[in-house]
Amino acid sequence: MCPSSPTSSNNALSTAVIEAVAKEMDGDPTELPEQLYDVIDSDALDSLFTGGNSMGGTVTFAYCGYTVTATADGDVTLEE
Template sequence: MSPSSPTSSNNVLSNAVIEAVAKEMDVHPTELPEKLHDVIDPDSLDSLFASRNPTGGTVTFTYCGYEVTVTADGDVSLEE
């Protein structure tokens, strides 16, 4: 599993997911073979943990062949 750094308030979770997958695949984010919005609503993902005091939780989904897990504290983990 490859964890990324927690996102800051300036970096929304959907962008963090795209960047983490692109880095893992060693491609530019625009070269990913799948659009994030084809597998999950990016706006919903961003707003799910938007609170500055999240109560916890995770979301897991499949994107570009990876099982992506996003936590309330902004961690993005990938597993093949």
Template sequence: MIVQSTHSISLTVVEEIAKHEEVPPEELRPPLHSVIDTDALDSLFQSVAAERAPSTVEFAYNGYIVSIDETGDVDVTDHASAVEADKTAV
């Protein structure tokens, strides 16, 4: 079996959120593309555009804060946890 090593950022985001939701990616509701322009998100992180990639992209999805850094690393945090962390920061 050949595994494709390059995922689009939007697919990676869907997979990460699905892990948090404990559901298959295709069962996420609402679909990611109804919340954010997934084509635009993917184009920000394409290898040809790497020199123009933003340092961080962050958006809210279904109670989560999704952060993507310039390397394409995706972090999904429960919105309540992110708010609590902000409150305790000194």
């Protein structure tokens, strides 16, 4: 499992996912083999844990050969 840093308020969760995968693949975020929006609604991902309505939790999905888990705290972990 490869954890990333928690996201800041200026860094959307979808961006954190893309950056974590690119880092793990030792590549550029703009050159990933798959677009995030092809596997998950990135706007929904970003809004899922924002605002005062967040009750915590996680979301897990497959992306670029990894199982990605994103948490309400902004943590992103990858498993091959």
